[in-house]
Amino acid sequence: MIGLVARRLLAAIPVLFIVALIAFGLLYLAPGDPAAVIAGDIASPEDVARIRESLGLNEPFFVRLGIFLNDLLHGNLGTSIFSNQPVTELIAQRMGPTLSLACLTIVLSVAIAVPLGALAAWYARSPMDWIALTAGIVGFSVPVFVIAYLLVWVFSVKLAWFPVQGYKPLSTGILTWLHHLTLPAISLASVYIALITRITRTSMLEVIGQDYIRTARSKGLGDGIIIWRHALTNASIPIVTVIGIGIALLMGGVVVTETVFSIPGIGRLLVDAILRRDYPIIQGVMILLSAIYVAVNICVDISYIFFDPKLRN
Amino acid sequence: MDETASHRFGRLRLARSLGGPVVVGGTLLILVALLCGFVPLIDGTDPNAISPVNRFKPPSGRYLFGTDGLGRDIFARVMVGGRVSLIVGFSVAILSMIGGVFLGIITGYFRTADAVLSRVLEAFMAIPAVLLAISLIALTQPSIRNVIFAITVSEIPRVTRLMRSVVLSLRNQAFVEAAVAAGTPVPQILWRHILPNTFAPLIVQATFICGSAVILESILSFIGAGAPPTVPTWGNIIADGRNYFQLYPHMIFFPAVFLSTTVLGINILGDGLRDQLDPRMVRNI
Numbered sequence: 001m002i003g004l005v006a007r008r009l010l011a012a013i014p015v016l017f018i019v020a021l022i023a024f025g026l027l028y029l030a031p032g033d034p035a036a037v038i039a040g041d042i043a044s045p046e047d048v049a050r051i052r053e054s055l056g057l058n059e060p061f062f063v064r065l066g067i068f069l070n071d072l073l074h075g076n077l078g079t080s081i082f083s084n085q086p087v088t089e090l091i092a093q094r095m096g097p098t099l100s101l102a103c104l105t106i107v108l109s110v111a112i113a114v115p116l117g118a119l120a121a122w123y124a125r126s127p128m129d130w131i132a133l134t135a136g137i138v139g140f141s142v143p144v145f146v147i148a149y150l151l152v153w154v155f156s157v158k159l160a161w162f163p164v165q166g167y168k169p170l171s172t173g174i175l176t177w178l179h180h181l182t183l184p185a186i187s188l189a190s191v192y193i194a195l196i197t198r199i200t201r202t203s204m205l206e207v208i209g210q211d212y213i214r215t216a217r218s219k220g221l222g223d224g225i226i227i228w229r230h231a232l233t234n235a236s237i238p239i240v241t242v243i244g245i246g247i248a249l250l251m252g253g254v255v256v257t258e259t260v261f262s263i264p265g266i267g268r269l270l271v272d273a274i275l276r277r278d279y280p281i282i283q284g285v286m287i288l289l290s291a292i293y294v295a296v297n298i299c300v301d302i303s304y305i306f307f308d309p310k311l312r313n
Numbered sequence: 314m315d316e317t318a319s320h321r322f323g324r325l326r327l328a329r330s331l332g333g334p335v336v337v338g339g340t341l342l343i344l345v346a347l348l349c350g351f352v353p354l355i356d357g358t359d360p361n362a363i364s365p366v367n368r369f370k371p372p373s374g375r376y377l378f379g380t381d382g383l384g385r386d387i388f389a390r391v392m393v394g395g396r397v398s399l400i401v402g403f404s405v406a407i408l409s410m411i412g413g414v415f416l417g418i419i420t421g422y423f424r425t426a427d428a429v430l431s432r433v434l435e436a437f438m439a440i441p442a443v444l445l446a447i448s449l450i451a452l453t454q455p456s457i458r459n460v461i462f463a464i465t466v467s468e469i470p471r472v473t474r475l476m477r478s479v480v481l482s483l484r485n486q487a488f489v490e491a492a493v494a495a496g497t498p499v500p501q502i503l504w505r506h507i508l509p510n511t512f513a514p515l516i517v518q519a520t521f522i523c524g525s526a527v528i529l530e531s532i533l534s535f536i537g538a539g540a541p542p543t544v545p546t547w548g549n550i551i552a553d554g555r556n557y558f559q560l561y562p563h564m565i566f567f568p569a570v571f572l573s574t575t576v577l578g579i580n581i582l583g584d585g586l587r588d589q590l591d592p593r594m595v596r597n598i
Contacts, residue, residue: 018436026448034452137584141577143528145535145551146569149558157559164559245438252443256532260555270444274451274538282448290439297439 001305001312008298019290023283024068028061038081038277054081055279077284082276087284090269097167098254098265100177104185105250106243109192114232114239116193117200121208122227132197139194144253148187148260155183165262188257192246199242203235236307244300251289334585341578345571349395358389360545369561378567381553390545391568397457397546398527398575404461405526406519409468414515416469417476418503422484427477434470442467446529447538455541460533464526475518479511513590520583524576531572547572 027034035052036043043051056064071078077087120132156164162183168176207213208231216226258267266285273281305311353360364384372379378387420427420434437445442464449463483489484507492502533539534548542549547568554564 014432015435015439018433019439022436022440022445023448026452037452037454137580138577141524141580142573143531143576145532146573149551149562149565149569152558153562157562248438248441251441252532255443255447255536259536270447271536271538274447274536277451279448279451282444282451286440286444286448289441289444290436293439293441 004305004311005302008301012294012298015294016291019294020069020072020287021065023286024065027055027057027279027283034279038279040277051081054079072287077287078280080273080278080281082273082278087280090281091266091284091288094264094266094269096169096265097263098258098267100167100170100181101184101188101257101263101265102250102254104178104181105188105192108185109189109196110243112189113193113196114200117197117239118204118227118232118235120197120201121204122223122231124205129201132201136194136198136201139190139192139197142190144187144191144256145260147190148183148257151183151187152260165260167261167263167265184257184261184263187260188250188253191249191253195242195246195249196239200235200239203238204231207231207235233307237304240300240303240307244297247293247296251293333588334581335589336585338578338580338582338585341574342582345395345575345578346399349392349399352392353389353396356389356392358386360389360393361385361543369557371561372563372567379561379563381550381564382557387550387564387567390550391547391571394545394547394550394568395571395575397540397544398530398572401457401461401464401530402523402527402579405464405468406523408461408465409472409522410515410519412465412469413472413476414508414511416473417511418480418507420473421477421480422499422503422507430473431477434473437467437470438474440467442525442529443532446533447536450533450538455539457540457544460530460539463533464529467529468522468526472515472518472522475514476511479514480507483507483510517583517587517590520579520586524579524583527572527576527579 033048033052035048035055035057038055039048039051052058056067059067068078075088077091079086080090083090116128116132116135120126120129123129152164155161163180166180168180170177213226213231216230221230254265255267255270257263258265259271262268266289269281270285272278273285362385364380367376367380367384368382370376370380370384376386376388378391381387381390416430416434420430445467446460446463449466450459453459453462489502489506492506497506530539530546531548531551534546535552537552539548540546550568551565551572554561554568558565
């Protein structure tokens with residue numbers, strides 16, 4: 001087991017290194033003069049020169065790359081062009097709301113999608129199956145912000161059950177926190193629920209057709225025990241894999257959800273950075289979110305041991 | 314379809330397949346394409362014409378979908394916006410197929426290239442597609458062309474991964490081994506034996522990519538990292554309506570309905586195609 005964990009951690013190093021290279025290299029691959037683009041149309045030549053200097057575009061490529069990687073290893077993601085604050089500091093300030101939203105969304109999605117997919121497979125071709133299939137296709141087709149506005153219109157504007165926008169940290173009390181985060185989390189969960197429902201259903205359908213499920217049924221076990229203990233445990237590896245891969249999708253959705261609900265998280269930081277073309281922030285957020293993705297997927301790989309006893313040796 | 318072919322497929326199977334999701338999805342898509350393609354030609358309303366007197370007009374006979382905060386006709390804007398969305402969707406689908414097929418064949422067939430390229434692909438998969446596209450856009454001037462480029466770059470790894478797994482399973486099949494044993498040159502194996510057998514999963518994947526590109530484009534426009542604000546796109550129109558949404562929901566409602574219907578059509582079409590072409594090869598999503 002320690003061997004597996006070590007192997008996965010080692011395999012993550014080249015991936016993270018290449019992510020850093022991509023984030024760094026984009027600045028050079030972009031057509032035209034990135035300093036001029038970032039400075040905008042009304043910038044003076046001095047502004048452009050200052051930005052070129054602060055991005056280090058005057059230095060030779062490999063010198064700059066060396067400095068960038070060295071900084072990165074020391075946890076330094078550069079400084080914002082606009083506010084001159086360190087990017088790590090800016091990100092740290094915004095981390096709380098984003099983590100709250102992401103965690104609540106994951107819990108909500110798994111709690112809804114796994115039972116839905118499992119029951120859809122067990123009662124194939126029933127109304128339950130039909131609901132799961134519909135959720136699986138609608139969640140992929142309706143963009144996050146459309147679902148978000150629909151929910152706001154019904155539950156905030158018309159029924160006034162939830163606030164239209166805004167965020168309250170967990171320290172203000174769990175109910176206030178939930179009150180503000182429920183609609184954002186449901187909107188963000190829509191894609192994720194679609195993804196997990198689909199894979200749960202497919203994976204369960206495969207398992208349910210196998211002999212040991214028939215054996216379990218013929219010896220008189222109840223449906224509940226067969227579905228949740230026998231079938232779902234064996235169907236779980238593809239499900240947790242997709243939950244891990246879906247993190248990338250979730251991170252993309254966070255940006256949109258935070259914009260709709262004015263949540264002061266990483267997504268808002270990013271959108272503000274886009275408007276000001278503050279590339280170091282964009283770069284930093286990209287590296288951070290990719291690192292989170294890699295970390296979550298390492299956890300997913302390690303969780304296989306939990307689901308599949310064969311991997312324990 | 315000629316008589317012999319329809320006999321070979323069997324009339325019943327043809328009828329059943331045409332009655333399925335492919336028809337529903339295809340019809341939705343064609344309907345939106347025809348509307349957005351022809352209505353602006355017939356209607357002739359300038360989607361950017363500002364009319365301060367007619368601000369925030371609700372839907373009516375004159376303004377079918379109402380007007381926005383500058384008095385622009387939302388119906389005309391949604392129609393023109395649909396063109397942008399569909400152009401982006403189809404362009405990204407085609408371009409990422411070309412790139413993904415090329416890279417997928419290399420990684421799937423040549424072991425040494427695979428070792429390196431797979432790591433790079435893994436890294437690209439770790440970066441959320443929206444973020445990769447945003448970073449590319451932030452470094453270039455906003456334009457439809459750059460949006461297409463940015464979304465294509467973020468979709469190519471997905472196509473490559475699918476293509477790689479298909480090629481990997483094909484190269485171990487008897488007909489490919491036979492061709493290798495017969496001394497067939499590698500380019501010919503790839504072109505004549507491998508490539509034609511990847512079409513079914515590729516077409517399905519292309520459909521899903523088209524759908525996800527339409528969504529990505531609208532997201533990019535919505536957060537201000539997409540097409541320039543002067544170009545009406547569904548994302549831009551929704552972003553314009555954001556601040557007035559509580560008072561004038563029609564500003565968001567109509568573009569949102571068109572956007573969702575279009576992607577729904579594309580995805581239903583993709584699901585239908587997958588079920589018919591080869592259910593085993595494209596299980597993953």
